[in-house]
Amino acid sequence: MRSLTGLKRFAAPLFLLALLPFVAASCGGGDDSSPPATQASLSVSGDVTAQTNLTLAQIQALPAVTQTVSFGSGSGPQTHVYTGASLWTLLNQVGIVTNPAVKNDVLGKYVVATGSDNYRALFAMGEISPDFGNRGNEVAYAETINGASAALTSTDGPLRVTAPGDVKGGRYVSNLVKLEVHTATSTATASGGGVTAQFQLSGALAHPATYDLAALQALPAVTRTVGTSTYTGVSLWSLLDAAGIQTNAANKNDLLGFYLVATGSDGYRTVVSLAELSPDFGNQPDMVAYAMNGAPLTSTGFARLVIPNDGKAGRYVSNLVALEVVSAPR
Structure with missing residues (x-):
């Protein structure tokens, strides 16, 4: 990856x-x-x-x-x-x-x-x-x-x-x-690597789900160009928002204490704060990509986390197996 x-x-x-x-x-x-x-x-x-x-x-x-x-x-x-x-x-x-x-x-x-x-x-x-x-x-x-x-x-x-x-x-x-x-903590487990065909969306969400290629392609598509590569996929914020992020109304701006853990099939994982993604705050164009330059992803799995504005690609997680939303302990 x-x-x-x-x-x-x-x-x-x-x-x-x-x-x-x-x-x-x-x-x-x-x-x-x-x-x-x-x-x-x-x-x-x-x-x-x-x-x-x-x-x-x-x-x-x-x-x-x-x-x-x-x-x-x-x-x-x-x-x-x-x-x-x-x-x-x-x-x-x-x-x-x-x-x-x-x-x-x-x-x-x-x-x-x-x-x-x-x-x-x-x-x-x-x-x-x-x-x-x-x-x-x-x-x-x-x-x-x-x-x-x-x-x-x-x-x-x-x-x-x-x-x-x-x-x-x-x-x-x-x-x-x-x-x-x-x-970051996550309940997702993975090791050994390999090309993936689905990932789990879970955690502090009202509607956790499993996504394969057909499920992603059924959602509104976005494109992001990074260097010489143009990725097609779904907005990461839209994916999470539609799943119903479970915040506590008693805590002011509770969303700002949440993060997302992305895990690959080899156990590699990275963290994205939900505030980075929210249109009200960081408004970053992060995405779950399923195609690059018009062709399906291959060795990087059917889905890949892409962080277009990062200077280096360490938070690009290939062969996604899990996206988990977590509220940091108080």
Whole structure:
């Protein structure tokens, strides 16, 4: 199956950790008249070298990134100029633990960003990796207003995670206090490889189903061109949406805590956040392809997950046997 090989193990060098002696804040824009936030502590835990509490000064010691972002909110369109540390860099500074025996293991992980009010949003590691989705998410600590950069106000800060390119601001988690890195779970089992003729769509769905080539071809077709290849298939978001994603209305923007695990016949798997796919947020054109350049897929199985905007093809899962929707544990 087509994927990036030799993905390095993401663990922060000890000398870099020594440079940052670790000691142990919902979404949308805030009122610019709010006072600046004065304290920050960001917990980073889960599949990392060691659970860490970062101070604002330690985050500011990382290479600074300034970005202009625009998104919709309940109060209308917003544009902000934020300065902060790259989310990917920050996580790698702490050290993402991966299993070298698992091919592209980092692509089977995700990070949950949580605010002080327990509002959360999930990002797939492949979504934020510079090699793949390269979305440019950052942990912001300052905003430029009228030409002057200042600390985030108490409404949004002292820390806020950004989601550049998202249509709406649901994944801009304000008052960020926690980042948790986890390995995706799935009930699907596969090994040994081989060309597939069907896959299971399951998980937190009202209408799980089994799809073969005829079932896919009966759905509305889309085409996506990636390099010199033109794929034909079905929209991944449309497939999931029609199956009835089972969110909890009691949780604000509950969808933003869901992810999809795609598994191939050899056991290879990757993660896509549902927010990446949703037209309200990432609006990515991901698809389940069944033809390439007008011909049926062959050695890659009857169906292949295609992520057109990724820089490398590690999240393209060939010989699909399972697509499973999961709500990350709270």
